[in-house]
Amino acid sequence: SAASDVYKRQAGGAAEAAVRRALAGGLLLAATLLAGCASSGDQVSSGLWHHQAGLWAQAGPRLVDGVPALERQNPADPRLPTAYLALGDMAAAAGRHDVADDNYGRALRAARAYHAGNPTLLRNALVHRGNFLRERGRAAEAIALLSEAEAISARETSVPKVLNAIDLDNLSVAYQAVPDFPQAERLSRRALAVLDTIEQTPAVGSTRGVVLYNAAYGLAEVGRNAEAEALYRQALPLVSKGPDRWRVEVVRKQYAQLLRKMGREAEAKTMAGPVRD
DSSP states (O other): OGGGGGGOOOOOHHHHHHHHHHHTTOHHHHOOOOTTSOOHHHHHHHHHHHHHTTOHHHHHHHHHHHHHHHHHHOTTOTHHHHHHHHHHHHHHHTTOHHHHHHHHHHHHHHHHHHOTTOHHHHHHHHHHHHHHHHHTTOHHHHHHHHHHHHHHHHHOTTSOHHHHHHHHHHHHHHHHHTTOHHHHHHHHHHHHHHHHTSOOOHHHHHHHHHHHHHHHHHHHHTTOHHHHHHHHHHHHHHHHTSSOHHHHHHHHHHHHHHHHHTTOHHHHHHHHSOOOO
16 A cells, blocks of 8 residues: 555666566575575574675575575574564565565564564564555454554564554554554554653654654545645654655655645645755
8 A cells, every 4th residue: 555655665677677586486495594594593693694785686696595595594593583584575565576575575474583582673574564565465363463563662662662663663654554544643643642651752753754654645545635735844844753764755745645635736835846955
């Protein structure tokens, strides 16, 4: 859905092509370790570093090669859930939804089997798989996973409070998809209330902007246009202060769509125009 677009970062052309090649045969068929190569653990660590840095063309082959061997050697290795999430993200960006589904499932199974005592690993696996299922039209399944993730981030003091706000917002977007807009609104308000309790850093402000954007999108979906516009107006300056310009473009695009629906074409054209720093 367009509501979730504000969270996404797609692979660039060259990186996406490399990921497609690496994942073309599926993880298990593609993975073959050659003699003299780095150890599976080194490959996975390197792949995760490259993935985190946005270098997906380099991350994909390392993870595709390293993950199966590392799982055979030590299925309880704490890098594996995160590695499977990275493979899932890259496969989803490349349009390989079957491969993404498999890897997100593997990440969650590994986290449950070996890392139930690690709230961060389990929460991350629940969030990634839950959001993927929602994006694939399986909102009811997503809600169960995202609710579990929110419960973890609400109770575990080791998980930053801002993540609990994000988890509440993820749930809100999932309830929009059911659709259950009253529950979605309640969850948005709870997310904003959590953000009110923590230091108002630029990152927290950007997160608040995302929550407001998603709430505005839901209001626009049910024709509450004036309320949606008010929230878009609040969201735009907040996301504009964040580091990710693509988020600004998503908010402006949806705001422009609302303005067109309201018959304000001139304002819509200005809103949809190029972003000026």
